Amino acid sequence: MALFMIGIGLNDEKDISVKGLELIKSADIVYLENYTSTLDCSISDLESFYGKEIVLADRTVVENGVDKILEEASSKNVAFLVIGDVFSATTHTGMLMDAKENEIAVEIVHNTSILNAVAETGLFLYQFGKTTSIPFNYSNVKVPVDVFNDNYEKGYHTLFLLDLNPSENKFLEVSEAAKYLIENGVSEDLITVGCSRMGSQDQEIKAMVLKDFVDYKFKKTPQCLIIPGKMHFIEEEFLENFK
Secondary structure, eight states: OEEEEEEOBSSSGGGSOHHHHHHHHHOSEEEEEOSSOOOSSOHHHHHHHHTSOOEEEOHHHHHHOHHHHHHHHTTSOEEEEESBOTTSSTHHHHHHHHHHHTTOEEEEEOOOOHHHHGGGGTOOGGGBOOOEEEOSOOTTOOHHHHHHHHHHHTTOBEEEEEOEEGGGTEEOOHHHHHHHHHHTTOOTTSEEEEEESTTSTTOEEEEEEHHHHTTOOOSSSOEEEEEOOSOOHHHHHHHGGGO
16 A cells, blocks of 8 residues: 655646556546645546546645545555645655655656756756745735846756636736736846746747736736746757747
């Protein structure tokens, strides 16, 4: 009996790895956390392709009800599915620690996440500094700007993840994030990269100065924002494709 923690990718039901799919098919119970991102397919699409009924696990279930999931995993095979990669969200690290403390066998299957999909912008992954998030209620929040300032001073790129609540169809958009950053002292003339639905068939990448994103609307969500630090000439040339 075991807990299978499986990343299912960013796009649709077919992003699952062969190993991940085999573990899902062997599971007695299948959970899908549904608060850190969204897919370009429905839950019924996943159930049809996986051949399993899926139980949705919202933030409350994962953060406060993990004991129930672990109790089930002590006597059954339980698959816990995560959009993107398993450990892109810190909450899931806590689940792993709790499982190990309870001596529950855990098998982990990784997949693509936003943290590596952003390489499609042409920016080198090893040049990214600390990643930060901009929440919906950001009026008195300064941490994202502090993280950016520290990264930028060191020449590193900064990835801003934007808040979302899929169950209520709420997504913070790049335009609002750009406004927040400018209001908090980030130069409006910095070259910035906006991304929408990374990893999907209709993803969109746009590069322009930060102030131009204030009035820019992507067609899809979720979205993220990147402010590059010191760029290699190859990175600069690659970004020309998105201007």
